Amino acid sequence: MSGALFLFMAGLLAGAMNAVAGGGSFVSFPALVAMGVPAVAANASSTVALVPGTLASAWAYTTGPYRMGLVGFGGLSFRGLLVASLAGGLAGAVLLLSTPGATFDAIIPWLLLLATIVFAFGRRIGAALRARMRLGRGAALIVQFVLGVYGGYFGGAVGLMMMAAWMLLEATDLKAMNPVRTLLTSAMNIVAVLCFVAAGQVWWPQALSVLAGAAAGGYAGARIGQRLPPVVVRVVVTLVTVSMTVVFFVRAYG
Secondary structure, three states: OHHHHHHHHHHHHHHHHHHHOOOOHHHHHHHHHHOOOOHHHHHHHHHHHHHHHHHHHHHHHHOOOOOOOOOOEOOEOHHHHHHHHHHHHHHHHHHHHOOOHHHHHHHHHHHHHHHHHHHHHHHHHHHHHHOOOOOOHHHHHHHHHHHHHHHHHOOOOHHHHHHHHHHHHOOOOOOOOHHHHHHHHHHHHHHHHHHHHHHOOOOHHHHHHHHHHHHHHHHHHHHHHOOOOHHHHHHHHHHHHHHHHHHHHHHHHO
């Protein structure tokens, strides 16, 4: 019961983080590893557990008095972004299932570090790049496909990576893009989940405990996130991502 409660609370926090800015896997994935789930299976189980939470967030963002619309970016429609996300998610999931566990353990800290750096400094990098170049629809489509591969392969902080990448392509308001981010994250994760379930990589008791918390946290986080100042969101999520990155570097190389 204590393990199930721990995973439920981790899911609650992860779902809320995903709703506000992304990065929920920085909580759910380490929690599953702490409960003894192997890294590849923990990543697959975390992805399964967080899908309902992101769907709940998308529902909260697109319904009710504070509903927000679905828009594209970089000259692409939402439909184009969705297709690229689905294709990338499938490719990433297949790649993960082909990666040995020991190799994945060594890669994890670097993926976390990449996500943390891009999220923390993406706004500044994006402003500098936009002052020197303009990227069109083709570049936006490629970027979204690569994000889909990343989401299907690791899933950790893919929401953060998506927002950071969008900042590189055009001036993007964090809160205005949240509905699109949550729906596209759900799309790439759903494709990956089908692959993980078929491959038998999901630890269901642990995944369901996280799932229950993430669904509640995802809906509540979306409602709260609509009222929080963007600077508060960025500071809180950055602190969590930095902490988990350090933990996994120590775990892998300490």
